[in-house]
Amino acid sequence: MEDAATGGAFGAILNGLVWFFSNIAMSFYNLGYALTHPSSWLNWSDSEAVMRFVYYGASPELFFVVFTTVLVLTVIGIWRNNVMWGMVRGLEAFGNTVGRVAAWAGLIMVLQQVVIIFVQRIFARPDLSFGFGVPVTFDVSWWSEELKLYNAIVVALCLAYTFIQGGHVRVDLVYAPVKYRTKKIIDMFGSLFFMLPMATLMWLYSWFFLWRHLIVPKPSASEGLDRLLMKSRALRWNVETIGFSPNGFSAYFLFKILIVLMCGFIFLQGVTFFWRSYLEWKEGEESEGKYHDHDRVETGEEAYDHAEF
Incomplete structure (x- = not known):
């Protein structure tokens, strides 16, 4: 019985390895097919193409395409360190650019809140219009709830940027006293x-x-491609436009898009951080912070500079 159990476990491990490496091999074909047949998943006038996009967006096929791409780029970067440094600089520049642009949403949020207070308390208006030529008019409560979107933009799109700048709070248990390469x-x-x-x-x-x-019909993560293609016959767009209050903000689907973007940026920064850490480990202490594009803070602009504790 023990031999049978051991053989079963060995067989399961072998099958898992075969599945893993066969998916890596197939990822080259899947990527090539997706790039050469974009209409099969980007032609959104076709309901089947929409369902293919939905399925492949969180599928094992996409996972192995991304995994294999990162693996190949890592091998190339280990072989040619200057190539890996180029990828690190490019991805960090991308993260910094997105974060610095998204950070302006905080200023817009403050200015809009000031306008809302003036409209409500001074002019006693129930609605507010923005725009040139074709103004957009919504109830004041709509604009008030929309402020949450600006906050979500800052949080979702500035996470990777803050990580690059070293701005996240970290709890150090063993990191500080260890040697440089161990870090x-x-x-x-x-x-x-x-x-x-x-x-x-x-x-x-x-x-x-x-x-x-x-x-x-609503797609599910447990459904395969065939099942989703069958559902595509009844597919129609039903974009969420329901607010929490009768006249409140009605585009909460934008928050879901921001969550997906946030995950993508975190993943890219995770790969970038691994590459940077490897290169700094290999090249030694003199390479720490190499090519880092840190925000410059002038004298007197430091955080909490005038705070009293």
Whole structure:
């Protein structure tokens, strides 16, 4: 009986390895087919193409395409470190640019709140219009609830940017006293076993969470491609426009899109952080912070500069 159990476990492991490597091999074909047949998943006038997009957006096929791409780029970067540094600089520049642009939503949020207070308390108007030529008019409560969208933009699109700038709060238990190379090993381990799996898991949940508020019949993560293609016969767009109050903000589907974007940016930054940590581990302490594009703070602009404790 023990031999049978051992043989069964060995067979399961062997089957798992075969499945894993066969999916890696198939990822080259899947990527090539997707790039050469874009109408099969990007032609959204075709309901089947929409369902293919929904399915493949959080499918094992996409996972292995991304996994294999990162693996190939990592191997190339290990072989040619200057190539990996180029990818690190490019992805960090992308994250910094997105974050710096999205951060302006905080200023817009403050200015809009000031306008809302003036409209409500001074002019006693029930609605508010914005725009040039063709103004957009909504109830004041709509504009008030929309402020949450600006806050969500800052949170979702500035996470990776803040990570690049080293602005997240960190709880240090063993990191500070260890040697430089040990720190880089910890960074690589953290990005591979915490940051990337967390971003992947959040993407899998948020992807179908988004699409369940955009189309009907509602897609499910447990349904295969054949089942979703059958559902496509009855597909119609049903974008979520229900607010929490009668005249409140009515575009909450935008929050779902931001969640998906946030997961993508976190994943990209996880890969970038692994590459940077590897290069700094290999090249030594003199390479720490190499090519980092840190925000410059002038004298007197430091956070809490005038705070009293």
